[in-house]
Each structure stands twice: as structure tokens, then as C-alpha cells.
Amino acid sequence: MIYHDYHIHSNFSCDCKFSMEEMCNGAIENGVKEVGFTDHYDLHHNEECRGYLKIEPWIAELKRMRAEL
Numbered sequence: 050m051i052y053h054d055y056h057i058h059s060n061f062s063c064d065c066k067f068s069m070e071e072m073c074n075g076a077i078e079n080g081v082k083e084v085g086f087t088d089h090y091d092l093h094h095n096e097e098c099r100g101y102l103k104i105e106p107w108i109a110e111l112k113r114m115r116a117e118l
Contacts, residue, residue, distance in 0.1 A: 050080060051079075051080075051081055052080075052081065052082050052083070053081065053082060053083040053084070053085075054076065054081055054083075054084050054085070055083070055084070055085035055087070056085065056087045057072055057084055057085070057086060057087065058086070058087060058088050058089065059072055059086055059088055059110075061086075061088040061101075061102050061103070061106070061107045061110070062088040062089040062098070062101065062102065063089065063097070063098035063101045064089065064098070065088075068110075069086060069110050069111065069114050070114060070118075072084065072086075073114050073118045074118075077118065086107075086111065088102055088107060089101070089102060090102045090104075
């Protein structure tokens with residue numbers, strides 16, 4: 050049984066299509082007690098997803114997930 054996962058991405062990263070809420074609900078359904086979002090914050094000028102992560106909306110969604118779930 051996996052009780053925690055501290056390396057998951059949400060749709061705040063360009064390589065994931067699932068929202069934080071979907072990821073949290075999936076964790077709950079599978080008995081995972083703790084998750085840690087490690088969405089990409091790419092800054093290198095050659096990076097395909099440079100600038101994709103928007104910090105303020107990411108923080109707001111993280112706070113919402115903490116409050117609701």
C-alpha cells in the first residue's frame with residue numbers, strides 16, 4: 050500500500066492533463082493519505098514548457114484543495 054506520494058504533477062504542468070482536484074480525489078479513492086504537487090516550473094530558454102506554470106493560480110488551487118479535501 051502506498052500511503053503518500055510526494056511527486057505528482059497536475060494540469061499546471063504541461064505534461065499532465067488532470068486537475069489538482071482530480072489528482073487528490075484519485076489519491077483519496079486509492080487510500081493515499083498525503084500527496085505533494087511537484088509541477089514543473091521551467092525557466093530555461095530552450096525548455097518547451099517555459100512559462101507554463103502560473104504561480105498565483107497554482108497557490109490558490111493548492112490552498113483550495115487543502116481547505117476542501
